Amino acid sequence: MLYKTVELKTEGRLARLTLNRPASMNAMDGVMMKELADVFESLKKDATVQVLLINGAGRAFSAGGDIKAMLDPDNPMEIGDIMGDVSRLAQALYTLPQITIAVVHGAAAGLGLSVVLGCDYIIAEEEAKIAMNFIGIGLVPDGAGHFFLKERVGVPKAKNLIWTGQVLNGQAARSQGLIDEVVAEGKAAEHGELLVHKLLASPIASMIATKKILHEQKTKELERVLEMESEAQQAMRDTEDHLEGIQAFVEKRKPVFKGK
Known part of the structure; x- marks a missing residue:
């Protein structure tokens, strides 16, 4: 099947998924969110x-949600439909019967980071910019960002990373427990290939069985988190702080939030 914003290639037991909006640093518009879910x-x-190996074309893995698309008066993003697709992609990613690898260079932010954290193994370059930065535009993490962060680092650290929107490089992300392997600049793709070959030469059926056992215990929790994220995000989209946040982003200035 042909997609507009992603590329999926299958090579025997390996599938390669590339986020493919390089001119926008693979920012996720409504089309990409739906295509990823599909x-x-x-x-x-x-x-x-x-x-499954997931990477991004061009300069970044993904800069997150497409903020400019949120402001497009000619083609407004319908938040209800968007959250439906975001929930679909997160739930399907977590329950995939494959070992998933995220290969990160450049930015992995917002929803892009949620996708990364939903993978089984994460490789990031030293100079990667990793951030759960929804707070900067007055939103909450979606794409199961709350769930995936908690799974990786626990509740206290998850709250801190969400509330601060802190940008971490590869080494800092590794020290926080967000990623599994940090590599030199320009080497993420190479290390991803090495891991693919190692996995395919392993008794991978047993690894997939272990993943299923561990993940199926958490699927009900994931579903509830996605419901709550959807409700909260739709509410946040109507706040003054969100409108100020996206306007400030476009105008390249510091936002002035009022807690409203």
Whole structure:
């Protein structure tokens, strides 16, 4: 199947998924969110694929949600539909019957970071910019960002990372427990390939079985988190702080929030 914003290629037991809006640093518009959900749901039905490698074209993995698209008066993003697709992609990603690898260079922010954190193994370059930065535009994490962060680092650290929107490089992200491996600048793709070959030469069926056992215990919690994120995000989209945040982003100035 052909997609507009992503590329999916299958090579035997390996699938490669590339976020492909390089001119926008792979910022996720409504089309990409829907296509990612469709891709993950299609892979759930593909028993021939055992490893999924996810990366971004161009200068970044993903800069997060497309803020400019949020402000487009000619093609407004319908928040209800968007949150439906975001929830679909997160749930399908977490329950994939493949070992998933995220290969991060440049930025992995906002929803882009939620996708990264939903993967089983994360490789990031030293100079990567990793941030759960929804707070900067008055929103809450979505794409199961709350769930995936808590799984990685626990509740106290998750709250701190969400509330501060702190930008971490690869080494700092590794020290916080957000990623599994940090590599030299320009080497993430190479290390991703090495891991793919290692996994495909392993008794990977048993690894996938372990993933299923561990993840299925948490699927009900994930579903509830996604429901709550959707409700909260729709409420936050109507706040003065959100409108100020996205306007300040476009105008390249510091936002003035009022807690409203």
